[in-house]
Amino acid sequence: MGKTLYEKVFDAHTVRKLPSGQYQLLMGLHLIHEVTSPQAFSMLEERWLSVLYPNRTFATVDHIVPTASQLRPFKDDLAEGMMVALERNVAKHKIRYFSLDRDEQGIVHVIGPENGLTQPGMTICCGDSHTSTHGAFGAIAFGIGTSQVRDVLATQTLSMAKLKVRRIEVNGKLSPGVFAKDVALYIINKLGVNGGVGYAYEFAGEVFDNFSMEERMTVCNMSIEGGARCGYVNPDQTTYAYLKGRTYAPSAENWEKAVKYWESIRSDADATFDDVVRYQGSEIEPMVTWGITPGQSTPVLGKIPSEGDVEASERESAREAYAYMSFEPGQPVSGTKINVAFIGSCTNGRMSDFEAVIDLIRGKNFKVAPHVKALVVPGSQKLRKEMLALGYDKIFTDAGFEFREAGCSMCLAMNPDKLQGREVCASSSNRNFKGRQGSPAGRTLLMSPVMVAAAAIAGHVTDARQLFGLAN
Amino acid sequence: MNDSKRIEITGRGIPLRGNDIDTDRIIPARYLRTVTFDGLGEHAFEDDRKALKAEGKVHVFDEPKYAAGEVLLVNKNFGCGSSREHAPQAIVRFGKGIRAIVGESFAEIFYGNCIMLGVPCAVVSAAHVNDLMAAVEAKPEQAVSVDLRTKTVSVGNLKVPFEMPEGARQQFLEGNWDTTGELLAGKEEIQKTAQKLPYFADFR
Ligand code: SF4
Numbered sequence: 001m002g003k004t005l006y007e008k009v010f011d012a013h014t015v016r017k018l019p020s021g022q023y024q025l026l027m028g029l030h031l032i033h034e035v036t037s038p039q040a041f042s043m044l045e046e047r048w049l050s051v052l053y054p055n056r057t058f059a060t061v062d063h064i065v066p067t068a069s070q071l072r073p074f075k076d077d078l079a080e081g082m083m084v085a086l087e088r089n090v091a092k093h094k095i096r097y098f099s100l101d102r103d104e105q106g107i108v109h110v111i112g113p114e115n116g117l118t119q120p121g122m123t124i125c126c127g128d129s130h131t132s133t134h135g136a137f138g139a140i141a142f143g144i145g146t147s148q149v150r151d152v153l154a155t156q157t158l159s160m161a162k163l164k165v166r167r168i169e170v171n172g173k174l175s176p177g178v179f180a181k182d183v184a185l186y187i188i189n190k191l192g193v194n195g196g197v198g199y200a201y202e203f204a205g206e207v208f209d210n211f212s213m214e215e216r217m218t219v220c221n222m223s224i225e226g227g228a229r230c231g232y233v234n235p236d237q238t239t240y241a242y243l244k245g246r247t248y249a250p251s252a253e254n255w256e257k258a259v260k261y262w263e264s265i266r267s268d269a270d271a272t273f274d275d276v277v278r279y280q281g282s283e284i285e286p287m288v289t290w291g292i293t294p295g296q297s298t299p300v301l302g303k304i305p306s307e308g309d310v311e312a313s314e315r316e317s318a319r320e321a322y323a324y325m326s327f328e329p330g331q332p333v334s335g336t337k338i339n340v341a342f343i344g345s346c347t348n349g350r351m352s353d354f355e356a357v358i359d360l361i362r363g364k365n366f367k368v369a370p371h372v373k374a375l376v377v378p379g380s381q382k383l384r385k386e387m388l389a390l391g392y393d394k395i396f397t398d399a400g401f402e403f404r405e406a407g408c409s410m411c412l413a414m415n416p417d418k419l420q421g422r423e424v425c426a427s428s429s430n431r432n433f434k435g436r437q438g439s440p441a442g443r444t445l446l447m448s449p450v451m452v453a454a455a456a457i458a459g460h461v462t463d464a465r466q467l468f469g470l471a472n
Numbered sequence: 473m474n475d476s477k478r479i480e481i482t483g484r485g486i487p488l489r490g491n492d493i494d495t496d497r498i499i500p501a502r503y504l505r506t507v508t509f510d511g512l513g514e515h516a517f518e519d520d521r522k523a524l525k526a527e528g529k530v531h532v533f534d535e536p537k538y539a540a541g542e543v544l545l546v547n548k549n550f551g552c553g554s555s556r557e558h559a560p561q562a563i564v565r566f567g568k569g570i571r572a573i574v575g576e577s578f579a580e581i582f583y584g585n586c587i588m589l590g591v592p593c594a595v596v597s598a599a600h601v602n603d604l605m606a607a608v609e610a611k612p613e614q615a616v617s618v619d620l621r622t623k624t625v626s627v628g629n630l631k632v633p634f635e636m637p638e639g640a641r642q643q644f645l646e647g648n649w650d651t652t653g654e655l656l657a658g659k660e661e662i663q664k665t666a667q668k669l670p671y672f673a674d675f676r
Contacts, residue, residue: 015661021642026662026665026666064505079505081506085507116675119671129553144555158651193549194549227549227579229580248676249676250676261670313491317491431494434494434520435496438502
């Protein structure tokens with residue numbers, strides 16, 4: 001009987017079975033950042049432990065970095081203190097560090113793949129739930145807590161239970177104006193925000209086969225929003241072509257050996273899954289969230305569901321969402337006035353995300369609506385430089401967007417980019433939780449970068465296919 | 473170590489109603505600008521507490537009658553979202569200190585983080601959570617008891633079964649939920665596993 005990629009990679013990294021019934025799992029790549037690592041280093045030092053494999057851990061800074069100016073010391077003393085702690089820890093333990101003055105710096109889930117650190121058949125962890133992003137390469141990648149960061153530093157291993165595997169196939173083709181983000185939101189809408197608890201998601205089908213690596217990353221990134229701790233796509237020629245020549249990817253002389261391993265960990269054709277679901281790409285439309293969980297979404301031309309439309313167990317959550325968002329059940333989502341537009345984050349802060357927008361606004365006279373503050377935030381310094389070289393900053397700023405330094409920015413409330421009061425933000429990020437974007441009353445509508453751009457220009461949520469004249 | 477054993481946890485309850493309570497709500501991100509977990513307890517649920525106050529209502533974490541609570545009662549998908557361990561770290565530092573959580577279901581990373589901190593999360597049915605919450609609301613001063621030996625939660629005359637993976641339950645009962653030592657014991661096997669992997673020796 002065949003095996004899934006998940007089982008193969010899990011087995012290859014299993015050190016032993018622990019008395020608790022869990023498995024001791026070796027981690028191939030450990031990424032750390034300033035928010036969830038300082039306490040782990042303190043715990044390590046309290047126990048007089050050192051880092052077992054410093055060459056398998058890489059550090060960067062992203063969450064607290066201001067995107068208006070990266071000049072040190074930061075104005076925020078607390079943020080500066082976190083920088084100092086990280087610098088001290090990486091120096092002391094000889095961990096490679098992508099600091100602010102380097103091109104490699106950026107959002108941890110953007111820079112791992114960009115620099116070729118993220119590879120098929122690896123186990124990858126980071127004290128950050130969106131580590132699932134790296135699964136796009138056919139890795140088992142998941143977020144961990146700070147005590148686990150300590151364990152990985154000390155032992156390069158974790159105590160883990162084996163997950164079940166659900167294969168999610170999306171077949172056929174996506175319609176014009178429908179993007180990877182819409183696929184992610186559609187899946188979460190169908191399976192629920194905790195539908196993936198206990199599962200790893202294997203994403204497959206023609207839509208994923210045809211996706212670029214960046215598109216695969218967008219969907220794997222949001223596995224966790226569907227409750228699945230990790231999600232992956234089997235590696236293929238698209239994966240290998242992406243990796244070839246990147247700084248930390250296997251060199252030319254090791255390439256064949258690497259590809260052989262990568263091919264060997266693909267799910268077998270006769271692998272059995274604990275569950276399989278299938279969707280048709282043609283059924284997916286541009287999606288917008290209207291509530292306070294990523295599962296509360298609707299196609300842009302749809303209406304906010306009434307209580308009767310949602311399952312009984314979801315009604316209370318829906319009521320909470322109507323109240324928080326000030327929406328009436330049955331109201332169309334399109335037309336919702338926005339105050340802020342944000343294109344960026346580890347979900348949609350990569351080149352193809354910005355290019356999708358550039359292609360639509362270049363040479364046209366589109367302007368951000370006067371009442372909207374619109375931010376474009378590249379996921380890494382390297383990407384930012386590439387965009388500058390292509391003149392994209394100019395195209396964005398001419399259209400009224402602000403073009404910022406790399407970082408997590410308005411995805412979460414840890415740096416100066418925050419919503420104020422009850423502002424509404426059209427956002428290409430991944431979470432619409434209450435208060436997520438920095439104001440305890442701030443409201444987030446998740447959507448694709450192209451939909452965010454359309455909302456920025458129109459001043460309200462609108463169908464990007466109509467605004468940009470995309471064939472329907 | 474005897475004091476690391478988690479056999480029966482008894483204390484007053486705090487009934488926190490609501491599904492999908494995410495870790496951004498448990499501890500708002502602005503409090504993650506720190507290099508320790510100290511002082512997080514007072515900021516637990518800060519935005520929810522403030523929002524209710526503005527409406528003239530009171531969050532359970534602000535109710536004097538629950539101030540001595542040590543067992544948190546929650547609904548579905550508790551702790552979803554960000555992997556921040558700051559969330560359970562804030563909960564264990566709230567008030568007297570929460571020592572066990574009872575709920576309908578938990579997000580996976582949150583659940584694992586709680587194990588690492590020695591905080592058992594007991595999963596009970598939706599109906600039973602409701603019964604437990606109602607019992608605590610009716611009589612906040614009575615103790616809630618989470619018994620890992622019998623896998624039951626009781627309050628007053630009410631006693632309901634809970635679920636917990638056997639491995640985790642044993643870790644709690646035996647007091648070896650702190651994993652580092654156990655993982656370090658496998659050092660030789662770690663090296664062997666690493667050597668077998670084609671990529672592990674170095675990048676490129
Ligand atoms: S972009 Fe957002 S979700 Fe991604 S790592 Fe940064 S804060 Fe987390």
